[in-house]
Amino acid sequence: MTGNLQAIGFLFSWVLGWGIGGSLIDAGLINAGIYSLETGQLGTLTTFVIWTLAWGAGGFALYRRFTGGSDTTPE
Helix, strand or coil, X not given: CHHHHHHHXXXXXXXXXXXXXXXXXXXXXXXXXXXXXXXXXXXXXXXXXXXHXXXXXHHHHHHHHHCCCCCCCCC
């Protein structure tokens, strides 16, 4: 059960970090005047896609590091 709780806690933290990080990046770009919410959502979509790919790559790298490079379950 402890392993399951750790996995749930890790996933919760990972999703929370993804959401907060993406929102902070988006807010910073809007405040810097790079794009505006009034002119459409293309800037927000771009931020979402790039941040999701970066955050996902980081998660995959951590997964590989903590599992010793194994990305399959033993049979």
